[in-house]
Amino acid sequence: MISKDTRFCIVGLGLLGGSYAQGLKANGFYVTAIDINEESIDYALNQGWIDEGGVTPTNQLLDVDCIVLGLYPNVVVKWMKQYQDKIKSGCIITDVTGVKRGIVPEIQSILRPDLEFVASHPMAGREVSGVQYSDPNIFKPANFIVTPTDKNTDTAIEFVKDLSKELSFNRTTELSLSQHDEMIAFLSQLTHVIAVSLMNTNDNTHLVDYTGDSFRDLTRIAKINENLWSELFIMNKDYLLKEIDDFLDEMKRFRDTLETEDIEEMKRLFIQSTTRRKLFDK
Amino acid sequence: MISKDTRFCIVGLGLLGGSYAQGLKANGFYVTAIDINEESIDYALNQGWIDEGGVTPTNQLLDVDCIVLGLYPNVVVKWMKQYQDKIKSGCIITDVTGVKRGIVPEIQSILRPDLEFVASHPMAGREVSGVQYSDPNIFKPANFIVTPTDKNTDTAIEFVKDLSKELSFNRTTELSLSQHDEMIAFLSQLTHVIAVSLMNTNDNTHLVDYTGDSFRDLTRIAKINENLWSELFIMNKDYLLKEIDDFLDEMKRFRDTLETEDIEEMKRLFIQSTTRRKLFDK
Incomplete structure (x- = not known):
């Protein structure tokens, strides 16, 4: 379960990643972020939306209990393959991707056995992109969908649902990947x-x-x-x-x-x- | 030109006709109305949106300077054919119809020479119908389109444009029937x-x-x-x-x-x- 000591890392600090960071930081959590664009990291640091950040996935930035992958669909699987060795054992990983069948089984099939990936989709967005437009208020009227598979534990599923409550989503539901x-x-x-x-x-x-x-x-x-x-x-x-x-x-x-x-x-x-x-x- | 003594008759007291009546009455004009549905007339009388009204097109109700036809497209031409003999000489007639080629030439071809029909289209509406939902505020953000033909005089065209200003439309423009x-x-x-x-x-x-x-x-x-x-x-x-x-x-x-x-x-x-x-x- 999420406690006040739970630490988060946002990977990909765009509109959604930035909104997660802001929402979590406002609730008092420790939040790190990784983005290939140094300006995005600097912007979020200056705004006080993250505690630490960088362009490289370091052990320090990944020393967290939960990672949120705010990456483009084509990059999510690659990122996990490339960097999962740096992730702390027991970490729960989720995402924001708007499609599920194309990424979830692949990530779960290559994932280290001491990590868990529970996919989710925050159905929120804007017609603009970039961390500078991020705003956790976009979650308030929105649906949050968790798409668990038989690889997931009840504990991790509940953790991700808790995350949606911390971010004040209007409604949290479960669907299969195909649904x-x-x-x-x-x-x-x-x-x-x-x-x-x-x-x-x-x-x-x-x-x-x-x-x-x-x-x-x-x-x-x-x-x-x-x-x-x-x-x-x-x-x-x-x-x-x-x-x-x-x-x-x-x-x-x-x-x-x-x-x-x-x-x-x-x-x-x-x-x-x-x-x-x-x-x-x- | 429209003056404080200009008298109006709304024929067809639905959502748009009712909104015209309300807007004109609020500006101090004398407004009559005709509708086949007696309840609509009674409703508008009770609300104070019209001065007089009835289900039959009488000489008294049609003793006005301007008639607004708030009728269904298939009924507009028929109504003009049937009742134009009762209309006061010099009256300017306009409409609210959302299509123009199918009604304007036909009305202008049968119209008494001492009357003038200048077609117009208030681009406003709601997803509900009926006089009880009428509201002149729907005109404030909306376009008003006048579709004059070579049968129309500058005076009558200006009169109808004046009408759109009395009703507080956002913008008034001219288009041909085909445009x-x-x-x-x-x-x-x-x-x-x-x-x-x-x-x-x-x-x-x-x-x-x-x-x-x-x-x-x-x-x-x-x-x-x-x-x-x-x-x-x-x-x-x-x-x-x-x-x-x-x-x-x-x-x-x-x-x-x-x-x-x-x-x-x-x-x-x-x-x-x-x-x-x-x-x-x-």
């Missing part, structure tokens, strides 16, 4: 594909002055970190392609309903979407 | 088709608990008035089908980029959408 990736494909990745494709449909910039809130709300997430999201999409390609195809089929159905002026079917589709969407009102 | 309908097909109608189709793609209601703001923002407009929007879509079918097809092509392009794992192209698409979307930030 997580399928849910993310629909709720998060498909919506980003839609927003990006809508912005790319036309050179619509001359319409700025006529734009209302509906269009702005729908396309807000078309501002997207191209390096992170291309990795997330490719790692979840099977589920995401299925969701895209299902959506395209549904939209083609609507298109044909309009072309044939099948008013009764169009109304049925509107009523169905209205009924379903009402359940999602807060 | 209006093309713009609306992309910015408003296509976004509604997307939101509706996304909600209809799967029975996704079991995902409610995992939903974040991105999905909620994108699907807010999937709550839709099926009678109004089926009419609007069918009246603008040519432009809307083109926008849907362009969007489907763009999304298929993204899909194929993902399937072939063309990372460089995927990043290019993300960068393009990000750059374009930034121009739409308020």
